[in-house]
Amino acid sequence: MSNAFPTLPIDSVLPELCSALENGTNAVLQAPPGAGKTTKVPLALLDAGWRGDQKIIMLEPRRLAARAAARRMAHILGDTVGGRVGYRVRFDSKVSDQTKVEVVTEGILVRMIQDDPELSGVGAVIFDEFHERSLDADLGLALALETQGALRDDLRIVVMSATLDGDPIAKLMHDCPVITSEGRAYPVDTTYIAPRVDNWGNIRIDAEMTSAIKAALTRETGSILAFLPGQGEITRVANALQGNVGKDVIIAPLYGAMDTKAQDIAIEPAPDGLRKVVLATSIAETSLTIDGIRVVIDSGLQRLPQFDPASGMTRLVTVKSSQASAEQRRGRAGRLEPGSCYRLWAEAEHRARPAFTQAEISVADLAPLTLELARWGVSDPTSLPWLDVPDAAKMDQARDVLRGLEALDDANRITPMGTAMAGLPVHPRLAHMMLRGDMLGLVDQACALAALLSDRDFMRARGADLRLRVEAILNRQAPKMITEAAKQLGRRLRDAAKKAGLKLKSAGKVDRVDEVGLLLTFAYPDRIGERRKGQDARYRLSGGRGGVLPNGDGLASEPYIAVAELDGQAREAKIYLAAPLSRATLETHFAEQITEGTEVFWDAQSSAVRARWQRRIGALVLEEKATHDAADPDAITTAMIEGVRRLGLHCLAWDKASEGLRERLAFLHRIDGDTWPDVSDDGLLASLETWLGPYLSGITKRAQLKQINISEALLSGIDWQQRQELDRLAPTHWQVPTGSNIRIDYSGDTPALPVRIQEMFGATETPMVGGGKVAVTLHLLSPAQRPIQVTSDLIGFWKGSYAQVKADMKGRYPKHYWPDDPQQAEPTRRVKSKM
Numbered sequence: 001m002s003n004a005f006p007t008l009p010i011d012s013v014l015p016e017l018c019s020a021l022e023n024g025t026n027a028v029l030q031a032p033p034g035a036g037k038t039t040k041v042p043l044a045l046l047d048a049g050w051r052g053d054q055k056i057i058m059l060e061p062r063r064l065a066a067r068a069a070a071r072r073m074a075h076i077l078g079d080t081v082g083g084r085v086g087y088r089v090r091f092d093s094k095v096s097d098q099t100k101v102e103v104v105t106e107g108i109l110v111r112m113i114q115d116d117p118e119l120s121g122v123g124a125v126i127f128d129e130f131h132e133r134s135l136d137a138d139l140g141l142a143l144a145l146e147t148q149g150a151l152r153d154d155l156r157i158v159v160m161s162a163t164l165d166g167d168p169i170a171k172l173m174h175d176c177p178v179i180t181s182e183g184r185a186y187p188v189d190t191t192y193i194a195p196r197v198d199n200w201g202n203i204r205i206d207a208e209m210t211s212a213i214k215a216a217l218t219r220e221t222g223s224i225l226a227f228l229p230g231q232g233e234i235t236r237v238a239n240a241l242q243g244n245v246g247k248d249v250i251i252a253p254l255y256g257a258m259d260t261k262a263q264d265i266a267i268e269p270a271p272d273g274l275r276k277v278v279l280a281t282s283i284a285e286t287s288l289t290i291d292g293i294r295v296v297i298d299s300g301l302q303r304l305p306q307f308d309p310a311s312g313m314t315r316l317v318t319v320k321s322s323q324a325s326a327e328q329r330r331g332r333a334g335r336l337e338p339g340s341c342y343r344l345w346a347e348a349e350h351r352a353r354p355a356f357t358q359a360e361i362s363v364a365d366l367a368p369l370t371l372e373l374a375r376w377g378v379s380d381p382t383s384l385p386w387l388d389v390p391d392a393a394k395m396d397q398a399r400d401v402l403r404g405l406e407a408l409d410d411a412n413r414i415t416p417m418g419t420a421m422a423g424l425p426v427h428p429r430l431a432h433m434m435l436r437g438d439m440l441g442l443v444d445q446a447c448a449l450a451a452l453l454s455d456r457d458f459m460r461a462r463g464a465d466l467r468l469r470v471e472a473i474l475n476r477q478a479p480k481m482i483t484e485a486a487k488q489l490g491r492r493l494r495d496a497a498k499k500a501g502l503k504l505k506s507a508g509k510v511d512r513v514d515e516v517g518l519l520l521t522f523a524y525p526d527r528i529g530e531r532r533k534g535q536d537a538r539y540r541l542s543g544g545r546g547g548v549l550p551n552g553d554g555l556a557s558e559p560y561i562a563v564a565e566l567d568g569q570a571r572e573a574k575i576y577l578a579a580p581l582s583r584a585t586l587e588t589h590f591a592e593q594i595t596e597g598t599e600v601f602w603d604a605q606s607s608a609v610r611a612r613w614q615r616r617i618g619a620l621v622l623e624e625k626a627t628h629d630a631a632d633p634d635a636i637t638t639a640m641i642e643g644v645r646r647l648g649l650h651c652l653a654w655d656k657a658s659e660g661l662r663e664r665l666a667f668l669h670r671i672d673g674d675t676w677p678d679v680s681d682d683g684l685l686a687s688l689e690t691w692l693g694p695y696l697s698g699i700t701k702r703a704q705l706k707q708i709n710i711s712e713a714l715l716s717g718i719d720w721q722q723r724q725e726l727d728r729l730a731p732t733h734w735q736v737p738t739g740s741n742i743r744i745d746y747s748g749d750t751p752a753l754p755v756r757i758q759e760m761f762g763a764t765e766t767p768m769v770g771g772g773k774v775a776v777t778l779h780l781l782s783p784a785q786r787p788i789q790v791t792s793d794l795i796g797f798w799k800g801s802y803a804q805v806k807a808d809m810k811g812r813y814p815k816h817y818w819p820d821d822p823q824q825a826e827p828t829r830r831v832k833s834k835m
Contacts, residue, residue: 034334186334366398438497466516521590637693
């Protein structure tokens, strides 16, 4: 590398990295923020002999970072972006035939591998800022490693991280070398500021941040980088600061939805004589160096997408940032000179924060990932090399969604529709909508709708009707209301649609906005809503959930709607965006999804199983009527089991024998849970099909449940060998020295035996159950059957406190037998023992 390049801390380990890639194919590089890894490593590899004339691809987790890194490297080379160094992000690229280092993001690498599994013309793939654990990075690494193992044993792969432990990654990459750069950071003073709370215990983070910035502008020199969770907070703080700071201070917001020019203004150095306050989301946490920053003010919050499998919704959730994230942010203040960091939380709280931010693969909607895996030809995700294997339940749910979108067949193989969907740069739901819209001559409307649903709602105050928004963006009504991001995204989606061969309208006014509801059903077939009876605008959705509109909303009287956005409430969610839908549209376009047949169900009102004939789409009933046809016996049993679950176990005929048996089984499960069934309420309710189902034949009503022998049903849940062991391991009675068989009480945490003390004379050991594992707790009783001692160590009692018990009892019960040596005495049920 030329001496004209600036000296950075990473330089000291570049020879070691180059040597590792000369002698092997993989390496992990650990380097703190500011070490120079993003710009120096790709350039250092340009002269490697193994590269030949091949490209170096570097993955960045954010578009802003990708463009900034490409500009920085091009500047170091004395070149312009698009020459030897270029970038390719979603909807934007600057590359040429001369490009040798290409910075990519937003799934571009995954698409490159899908289109060319050999990665022809690529010599190395670098994963920068891998500690952010984006879904694209995890998938990209898994596919790149598979390509390397199966097709390209000469492909070099480098994973670079600032905070993540490199050893697990190195192990995943065939035990490759881990190279560590110590970095160079100037000292940063850290101050914790415990935030004030209101009367309800809430923190007003906007006010706290505004106050902290004003104080820092007075106290500190240089520019300030303030971290806030999202665009809303940034806008409010910016408004609060405007006009309330010196004329030499520039307020510069920085978040993902801003256009490129506005982002560039935020990261450029402040003009001479001016200082800057950059209000940023976590977009500024890594990869960027904003010149002049020497003060960081951290709200300690970030907004992350979290997928709720129960609702099928992804929502942005505000969470406390991790300790690693806080250190990354703090480090921004010490990149160029000594700095200061102010954290808007208490120091004691810091230690309680999670060490790292959760990997996106563990909280994200896995439908896009599942579609990519199907396109790759993978049916079993565990066959790929993952740092964190995708959750099986979430993968199953994602497959259900993709089958509903015609992207997968019944064997979970990708369909031609799925392949076409994977070629569009949007979520599979929106891709399916665009492709189906193209078939109906509605692709312009579909592109506008996809853009609207990918951006924040700019007409939230106008109600839920999406037709108004589509009309505005297509025919340029109320242009001031439409965000520049939405307009730009709409144009880019039209370009992508045109590239994919979709038929767009060339010019003129776009009509048919009334068919927005139909388009939405292609994206969200599980969110077709039918209005329930009653005054309130409550809807039953085809996916089984419920939704509600405000009664004053313009859609509140519509009998059918298609829902695009609703909150994450499990039972009945608030509907934010929707469009009307006609019954005729459903019958015409969803005829293949309409099923009809007899439904057998538990009727809570009559506490009995009922049957009815239905035509339905998913959980949405289009037509139904009572039927007197004979129902399937298995369906009746299933409905009865659902009824028992709703009623609870108390609806069954429990008696003393069945309760006792259950207690014995519960005891054995406690000491050997891998062998014996869980007979807790939750356990029995979860396994009703196994132990109760066979005894429900012919039963259709709650009253008939009293006929079932519960003891027999419980015993059906264990095998023949366990039945033989049951009485040995958990006997119902214990024979005491007098010969009396006394019932053991298994209802407590440990088995208990209530017995008069005279009947235990002569006993030389404590009764044991559970195959000798558990001592029975003896409740030794007086002649009047009152407890005088509780012990699990009978011999210890005889040798110890018995003497005191004897003295007390002998005065109260002089006619009873109180020997000096109870171990040698003869037991008795009578007042005096036989002499």
